[in-house]
Amino acid sequence: xxxxxPRTLSGFMELLPAPQRQMERIMEILRETYSLYGFxxxxxxxxxxxxxxxxxxxxxxxxxxxxxQKGEADLxxxxxxxxxxxxxxALHYNDLTFPFRRFQIGKVYRGERAQRGxxxxxxxxDIDVIGDGRLSVFNEAEIPAIIYxxxxxLGLKRFLIRVNNRKILNGFxxxxxxxxxxxxxxxxxxxxxxxxxxxxEAILTGDLGVSxxxxxxILSFIxxxxxxxAVLARLETWQGRNETFDCGLAELKTVVKHLGxxxxxxENFAVDLTIARGLDYYxxxxxxxxxxxxxEIGSVCSGGRYDNLAEYYTxxxxxxxxxxxxxxxxxxxLGEQGMLNPELPTAPADVLILPMTEDLSAxxxxxxxxxxxxxxxxxxxxxxxxxxxxxxxxxLGIPYVVFLGEDEIRAGVVACKDMATGEQTKLDSKATIYxxxxxxxxxxxxxxxxx
Amino acid sequence: xxxxxPRTLSGFMELLPAPQRQMERIMEILRETYSLYGFxxxxxxxxxxxxxxxxxxxxxxxxxxxxxQKGEADLxxxxxxxxxxxxxxALHYNDLTFPFRRFQIGKVYRGERAQRGxxxxxxxxDIDVIGDGRLSVFNEAEIPAIIYxxxxxLGLKRFLIRVNNRKILNGFxxxxxxxxxxxxxxxxxxxxxxxxxxxxEAILTGDLGVSxxxxxxILSFIxxxxxxxAVLARLETWQGRNETFDCGLAELKTVVKHLGxxxxxxENFAVDLTIARGLDYYxxxxxxxxxxxxxEIGSVCSGGRYDNLAEYYTxxxxxxxxxxxxxxxxxxxLGEQGMLNPELPTAPADVLILPMTEDLSAxxxxxxxxxxxxxxxxxxxxxxxxxxxxxxxxxLGIPYVVFLGEDEIRAGVVACKDMATGEQTKLDSKATIYxxxxxxxxxxxxxxxxx
Numbered sequence: 056x057x058x059x060x061p062r063t064l065s066g067f068m069e070l071l072p073a074p075q076r077q078m079e080r081i082m083e084i085l086r087e088t089y090s091l092y093g094f095x096x097x098x099x100x101x102x103x104x105x106x107x108x109x110x111x112x113x114x115x116x117x118x119x120x121x122x123x124q125k126g127e128a129d130l131x132x133x134x135x136x137x138x139x140x141x142x143x144x145a146l147h148y149n150d151l152t153f154p155f156r157r158f159q160i161g162k163v164y165r166g167e168r169a170q171r172g173x174x175x176x177x178x179x180x181d182i183d184v185i186g187d188g189r190l191s192v193f194n195e196a197e198i199p200a201i202i203y204x205x206x207x208x209l210g211l212k213r214f215l216i217r218v219n220n221r222k223i224l225n226g227f228x229x230x231x232x233x234x235x236x237x238x239x240x241x242x243x244x245x246x247x248x249x250x251x252x253x254x255x256e257a258i259l260t261g262d263l264g265v266s267x268x269x270x271x272x273i274l275s276f277i278x279x280x281x282x283x284x285a286v287l288a289r290l291e292t293w294q295g296r297n298e299t300f301d302c303g304l305a306e307l308k309t310v311v312k313h314l315g316x317x318x319x320x321x322e323n324f325a326v327d328l329t330i331a332r333g334l335d336y337y338x339x340x341x342x343x344x345x346x347x348x349x350x351e352i353g354s355v356c357s358g359g360r361y362d363n364l365a366e367y368y369t370x371x372x373x374x375x376x377x378x379x380x381x382x383x384x385x386x387x388x389l390g391e392q393g394m395l396n397p398e399l400p401t402a403p404a405d406v407l408i409l410p411m412t413e414d415l416s417a418x419x420x421x422x423x424x425x426x427x428x429x430x431x432x433x434x435x436x437x438x439x440x441x442x443x444x445x446x447x448x449x450x451l452g453i454p455y456v457v458f459l460g461e462d463e464i465r466a467g468v469v470a471c472k473d474m475a476t477g478e479q480t481k482l483d484s485k486a487t488i489y490x491x492x493x494x495x496x497x498x499x500x501x502x503x504x505x506x
Numbered sequence: 507x508x509x510x511x512p513r514t515l516s517g518f519m520e521l522l523p524a525p526q527r528q529m530e531r532i533m534e535i536l537r538e539t540y541s542l543y544g545f546x547x548x549x550x551x552x553x554x555x556x557x558x559x560x561x562x563x564x565x566x567x568x569x570x571x572x573x574x575q576k577g578e579a580d581l582x583x584x585x586x587x588x589x590x591x592x593x594x595x596a597l598h599y600n601d602l603t604f605p606f607r608r609f610q611i612g613k614v615y616r617g618e619r620a621q622r623g624x625x626x627x628x629x630x631x632d633i634d635v636i637g638d639g640r641l642s643v644f645n646e647a648e649i650p651a652i653i654y655x656x657x658x659x660l661g662l663k664r665f666l667i668r669v670n671n672r673k674i675l676n677g678f679x680x681x682x683x684x685x686x687x688x689x690x691x692x693x694x695x696x697x698x699x700x701x702x703x704x705x706x707e708a709i710l711t712g713d714l715g716v717s718x719x720x721x722x723x724i725l726s727f728i729x730x731x732x733x734x735x736a737v738l739a740r741l742e743t744w745q746g747r748n749e750t751f752d753c754g755l756a757e758l759k760t761v762v763k764h765l766g767x768x769x770x771x772x773e774n775f776a777v778d779l780t781i782a783r784g785l786d787y788y789x790x791x792x793x794x795x796x797x798x799x800x801x802e803i804g805s806v807c808s809g810g811r812y813d814n815l816a817e818y819y820t821x822x823x824x825x826x827x828x829x830x831x832x833x834x835x836x837x838x839x840l841g842e843q844g845m846l847n848p849e850l851p852t853a854p855a856d857v858l859i860l861p862m863t864e865d866l867s868a869x870x871x872x873x874x875x876x877x878x879x880x881x882x883x884x885x886x887x888x889x890x891x892x893x894x895x896x897x898x899x900x901x902l903g904i905p906y907v908v909f910l911g912e913d914e915i916r917a918g919v920v921a922c923k924d925m926a927t928g929e930q931t932k933l934d935s936k937a938t939i940y941x942x943x944x945x946x947x948x949x950x951x952x953x954x955x956x957x
Contacts, residue, residue, distance in 0.1 A: 093884030433544030
């Protein structure tokens with residue numbers, strides 16, 4: 056029979072079992088941490104009607120969208136989790152209670168040019184808080200706490216949550232009478248890290264027609280940095296000249312003020328006036344999160360405050376604040392950088408039982424007892440040599456191997472080998488399970504990411 | 507601005523937050539239970555190259571497949587998790603250790619005619635054990651134990667795992683010299699429950715050209731039922747006439763023999779000679795699982811033994827055994843039948859904190875302490891009336907509301923109201939958390955399905 060060569064599409068991540076276990080761990084930690092902040096899990100279809108999904112129309116992403124006909128229907132695969140959320144909230148508005156806090160971890164699709172570390176199918180892990188009509192700035196203040204707990208729970212230490220407020224930027228440009236050009240200016244300023252101040256100035260005074268004086272004030276403004284209190288003090292010198300600016304500064308102060316109470320250490324947080332986030336719809340606090348030892352990979356968790364989640368679907372004013380982790384890309388980078396903790400078990404089972412007698416009753420009974428105690432157990436009953444079975448445990452990294460021969464069964468004990476130390480015990484089943492569980496606890500204690 | 511009416515495609519399940527929590531619970535239980543048997547989680551792309559996915563070609567499903575062009579590529583959405591598994595195992599053969607045990611819970615796509623309770627996007631929850639060259643029948647014997655533990659962990663009691671063996675059927679038809687027509691005969695016999703013995707006999711003697719004598723022997727054969735031992739005894743009367751039959755009977759005996767050791771009660775298991783499973787590729791034990799109080803919904807967990815998982819991709823002989831739960835449909839039916847336990851909490855948070863002072867420090871500190879203790883906590887800091895905030899907790903079913911006013915803060919206590927009993931305590935934070943956790947434990951004790 057002619058064979059079809061098996062392959063996986065390029066740009067689609069397909070992990071081997073051991074890294075997949077690590078990925079599952081990360082997703083579990085995200086689910087747990089998001090839940091601790093009162094976010095409820097949500098799941099929406101991968102496919103939506105194109106007219107619904109693309110209601111906003113146009114934009115950079117449209118070319119990348121997986122769009123196709125099925126029968127009469129014009130369908131598209133979701134390209135983020137925000138548009139489906141907007142649809143969900145508008146559609147189910149009457150059944151939801153606001154503020155509505157949801158998290159969603161799901162695959163999204165963008166037919167980008169395939170390149171190393173870029174994926175066409177990738178997980179996003181989003182949280183959003185949606186208000187009905189209004190939403191307190193307090194929600195913006197809580198976001199850094201969530202980011203901090205999430206990355207800490209993963210094991211990261213050297214990361215920085217950078218925060219800015221769009222109102223400060225908008226107000227500042229209004230003071231300079233540059234409001235109409237502020238979007239373009241911010242897009243340019245956003246590139247400061249990449250292209251440097253000279254090129255930024257050149258673009259500002261060139262294409263954007265900003266005076267040299269204004270350009271210097273813009274550069275001086277965005278170069279404000281240092282301790283949070285010092286930055287806030289510098290910003291206060293502009294206070295009283297523009298209402299939007301003052302409002303943004305007050306919001307930023309609220310965000311900074313609560314950090315301590317939320318347990319976010321000063322070294323993991325910085326006010327940074329250079330970040331604006333590309334998207335137009337952010338209106339208040341904006342967030343980026345960088346790994347301090349890997350700034351080259353950019354932000355691994357971004358988001359911000361917006362005033363109108365679902366304007367394409369409803370007249371309701373639905374302000375919100377949210378963040379998104381590009382999980383697939385993050386996982387890829389962590390792997391590339393050797394940051395995934397290899398000490399954590401990735402075996403499919405905790406215990407491999409090798410029955411040494413024809414009658415399997417004792418082996419099955421012990422397997423059932425282990426499983427009743429939450430220990431992941433595999434019985435190896437294939438017709439293989441003893442050595443091959445040991446090698447099976449070895450290759451998969453199964454930490455314990457149990458032998459049940461006639462002698463053990465007669466004596467009412469279980470022979471159990473710790474594959475890491477080679478130590479072998481012969482204890483009754485209860486004591487064996489106790490020992491195994493203690494050993495597993497110790498093995499699972501580490502973080503998934505090497506901070 | 508013109509609005510696009512938000513809608514979700516028909517045939518696509520999109521749950522409100524409370525049922526979604528129940529769905530998440532079910533998935534978590536499946537992940538946990540599958541893991542206890544040494545299955546490793548796997549995740550494969552939703553999109554595959556059409557030539558790879560449809561290598562087998564033809565068949566009923568092909569019309570239902572979501573297939574489309576993106577640039578030059580001919581792509582398809584997966585319609586089950588078995589073909590992607592075959593591709594995965596063939597592609598990564600050298601990196602896998604056999605027997606390879608994986609579970610996968612993922613969405614699959616079939617553009618079926620939309621009808622009540624039928625979905626075009628639905629979750630399948632699969633486990634498979636794949637051998638390299640050979641695979642012991644022991645794996646087939648373990649499957650009922652996995653089904654039993656899975657459904658028991660969900661809370662179901664009145665379900666029946668029905669088991670048959672294709673070799674017994676094939677051997678039986680060989681004895682009657684009906685091997686060539688056996689596929690058609692089995693397809694007909696499979697409909698016994700639906701159309702009754704007369705119509706089965708009519709089809710057999712009509713379209714299929716079976717003699718009346720043979721038809722009666724077939725009907726008498728498939729009507730064998732009763733206690734497992736009695737069924738096996740009846741089957742033994744045919745022993746010695748056909749090798750395949752004898753082999754199938756020996757396998758069936760192995761499966762039945764281990765049930766007790768695995769803790770599967772007799773009332774949850776039955777040998778049933780009428781089931782054959784539609785798919786052609788099953789070669790040994792086959793499984794169906796029915797809810798005894800809802801036989802009309804058919805099998806909720808099916809599968810079987812096959813001899814050649816990946817014959818379209820590789821020359822390697824890869825026998826396996828697997829089962830699949832049609833999760834979305836099962837969830838839909840459970841909801842329709844009122845079988846989802848409404849006692850289990852579905853709120854996004856366990857505790858809602860209402861700060862009663864302008865200074866939020868104490869509220870934030872207590873929220874952080876609760877979260878450190880694994881309690882899902884939401885701070886309600888919106889500008890709303892007290893009554894509205896209480897009503898928020900009520901609507902969402904948040905079990906505890908905490909009030910932090912000046913009096914409490916000064917006294918170093920926390921006022922905490924149990925929303926179910928109305929009982930309110932004023933204790934220090936540690937004692938409050940202890941009480942809340944005990945209450946949550948009690949609330950979460952139930953099963954997700956009302957058995």
